[in-house]
Amino acid sequence: MTRCIICDSDRLLIWLRLGEQKVLRCRDCDYAFRYPIPSQEELDSYMLASYKGEGLEETKDIFAHCGKGYGDDPIIKEYQETLARLGYYTDGRHLLDVGCGPGTFLDLARHSGWSVLGIDSCPSACAFAEKEFGLQVLNIQFEEAAPWPTPFDVITMWDFLEHVLNPAVVLTKANDKLKNQGLLFLALPNRRSLIYDLAEVLIKARLPLLRDQAQKLFHFSHISYFSMVSLQNLLQRTGFEIIEEHSMNPYLGRYQIPWYSKGFLQLVFNLAKLLKAQSRLWVIARKDKGLLNV
Numbered sequence: 001m002t003r004c005i006i007c008d009s010d011r012l013l014i015w016l017r018l019g020e021q022k023v024l025r026c027r028d029c030d031y032a033f034r035y036p037i038p039s040q041e042e043l044d045s046y047m048l049a050s051y052k053g054e055g056l057e058e059t060k061d062i063f064a065h066c067g068k069g070y071g072d073d074p075i076i077k078e079y080q081e082t083l084a085r086l087g088y089y090t091d092g093r094h095l096l097d098v099g100c101g102p103g104t105f106l107d108l109a110r111h112s113g114w115s116v117l118g119i120d121s122c123p124s125a126c127a128f129a130e131k132e133f134g135l136q137v138l139n140i141q142f143e144e145a146a147p148w149p150t151p152f153d154v155i156t157m158w159d160f161l162e163h164v165l166n167p168a169v170v171l172t173k174a175n176d177k178l179k180n181q182g183l184l185f186l187a188l189p190n191r192r193s194l195i196y197d198l199a200e201v202l203i204k205a206r207l208p209l210l211r212d213q214a215q216k217l218f219h220f221s222h223i224s225y226f227s228m229v230s231l232q233n234l235l236q237r238t239g240f241e242i243i244e245e246h247s248m249n250p251y252l253g254r255y256q257i258p259w260y261s262k263g264f265l266q267l268v269f270n271l272a273k274l275l276k277a278q279s280r281l282w283v284i285a286r287k288d289k290g291l292l293n294v
């Protein structure tokens with residue numbers, strides 16, 4: 001019998017059907033996940049294709065513009081504001097970015113006085129980060145990372161946790177790699193948001209054209225679909241205490257989508273802001289001493 005990856009409950013519902021695949025939701029901890037879960041090899045080849053611009057047409061431009069010439073757009077401002085918040089909560093400046101991709105965030109962090117290290121399982125992303133920014137980046141799976149001589153003050157994971165096979169294993173590892181009272185930062189999609197509610201309705205309505213558009217929110221490399229409740233539950237189980245949490249809208253500027261789709265999405269995001277149902281979760285948590293059983 002299939003059980004919840006996070007709390008081991010067998011009280012699972014089928015939330016959505018995506019062709020051959022399903023998204024299951026746990027009634028006990030609100031965690032939702034793709035089923036059957038893809039293999040690590042399938043995920044790695046999907047991420048490599050995305051990085052090369054062979055994945056979603058809509059995200060091609062994001063991967064093409066992540067070098068030194070990055071603009072002063074809202075994504076960069078979000079990186080800088082996050083560094084400022086992390087700096088407010090800790091005096092330490094030793095930072096690990098897990099799933100660092102091409103290294104834009106790490107480059108900004110280094111220029112703000114942080115001592116940085118990156119990890120990414122995609123070899124092309126690592127090669128880019130080293131060549132473009134001269135960054136130290138390890139091409140390994142975080143779960144398999146060997147011990148470091150000194151633990152980190154801060155571990156950041158931008159749009160990473162939703163892609164991993166077992167988020168509980170990853171956060172337990174993060175807890176292990178942090179100093180006492182060290183900080184974990186997470187940014188990831190929010191399943192309990194207006195855009196996901198709308199996508200759910202369109203997928204269930206079985207109108208082929210709209211359903212195909214809505215299914216793009218559930219692309220293959222996303223294993224987990226978190227709500228703030230399920231993320232709080234996971235953080236508590238893996239030894240973290242949340243000290244700051246927000247939801248926010250994504251920046252649409254770098255997505256290659258037609259103007260009318262962009263206009264429609266902007267309308268949905270404006271409404272989501274009013275309803276406090278925005279589609280990205282932004283969380284800073286502090287390492288707590290006690291680990292509950294995962």
Ligand SMILES: [Zn+2]
Nearest residue numbers: 004007026029
């Ligand atoms: Zn559960």
